[in-house]
Amino acid sequence: MLEKKKYRCLLAMLLMAWHTVAVFAQTVQTVQTAACCGGCRPGYRLVFCDEFNGADGTLPDPKVWKCCRRRPQVTWARFLSDSPDVAFMKDGSLVLRAVPASDGSAGEGTMRTGGIESSQSFAFRFGRVECRALVNPFIGNFPAIWMMPRTDLKWPQGGEIDIFEQINGEQKAYSTVHSAWTKGHPGEPHSGNISLPMDRYHVYAVEWEEDALTFYADGRQLYQYEKQNDSQEQWPFDKSDFYLILNQSVGDGSWADKPDAAHTYEMRVDWIRVYQKEKTGTCRNAVPTEKDTGGKGFCALRTAGKGEKETDERGEARAGRGRKSGGRRAFP
Known part of the structure; x- marks a missing residue:
């Protein structure tokens, strides 16, 4: 006993x-x-985040991000470069710049610009994206935080989600959606904006649901675009996974003005995070990373799987973005 x-x-x-x-x-x-x-966030799970806390002067994790590809005929991408002076981490933030090109004969034109994207590592469908960023308004300024679909469809048939853009010296944040419908109906509103003091950080967000895209700045609703029907034309936003893009570009006079080729433009990104509701949403290419807590509830990164093609992100999409608020026009 x-x-x-x-x-x-x-x-x-x-x-x-x-x-x-x-x-x-x-x-x-x-x-x-x-x-x-x-x-x-109550009722949500964190599926992706990057705090950009790497060593000063280093690039963001290459398992997560790659440099956006330069395309001379595309407005936002015409000066893109993988030079270390246009994309690097410093003081716990990602720094993206557009800088004067030291040698135009290298094929870079008058500027070199920085941009990173996650097309081969992370994409998702539905959720909430939040990004804390600081921009420096100036003539020709054109930074962006946005998303593009993994699809073989030509722009804008697969859609485009612009969480945040700012142009020139304006003290405004813009949010916009693009689709075949918005391209064919330029008078229909598909964009909104809000006045903000741009000398400080703001949190820009989009809540992406099955039937609506709602944009926020510092928690204030900026704009909402709703599903009207189930067509690819009007609502492509439930038919593909989308990936993240962060870039500092300069205008060409079509919407943002032409840049001052002697000026250095800069956007700083403190962090970016993606949440999904507990019982909705999909997340593709999920494997543990160094930031993962044991691989539980955290989507992250691997190279695109067999059969997944990298979208030619805005190969046409920003090939001229002349647009006006409240129904801005997107060029093909």
Whole structure:
């Protein structure tokens, strides 16, 4: 009888110890996730984040991001460069620049601009994207935080989601959607804007649901675009996964003015995070990363799988963006 009591006591102690370890592990995981996402959103799970806390002067994680490809005939992409002076981390932020080109004969034109994207590592469908960023308004300024679809369809048939743009010296944030419908109906509103002091950081966001895209700046609703029918033309936003793009560009006079070729333009991104509601949304190419808390509830990165083609991100999409607020025109 005494031996049985000893065994029961030992078993109880082991169970208590196991429970303590499990609670501790869960607490550590929660703290680690909160450290990355800066807090939790009730009813949501964090599926992706980058805090850009790497060593000063280094590039963001190449397993996550790659430099946007230069295309001379595309307005926003005509000066893109993989030069280390236009995309790097500093003081816990991602710095993206447009700088005077030192040698136009290298085929870079008058400027070199920086941009990064996640087409081969992370894409998702439905959720909330939040990004904290600071821009420096100036004639010709054209930074953007936006999303493009993984699809073989030509722009804008697959859609485009512009979470944030700012132009020239304006103290405004713009949010816009593009589709075949908006291109064919330029008078129909598909954009909104809000006045903001641009000498400080702001949090720009989009809530992407099955039937609506709602844009925010510092928690204030900026614009909402709603599903009208299930056609690819009007609502392509439930038919493809979308990936993230961050870039600092300069205008060409069609919407943002032509740049001052002697000026250095800059956008700083403190962090970017993607949340999804607990019971909705899809997340593709999910594998653990160094920032992952054990691979649980966290979408991240791997190279695009077989059969997944990288979208020619705005190969045509920003090939001239002359647009006006409240129904701005998007060029093909």
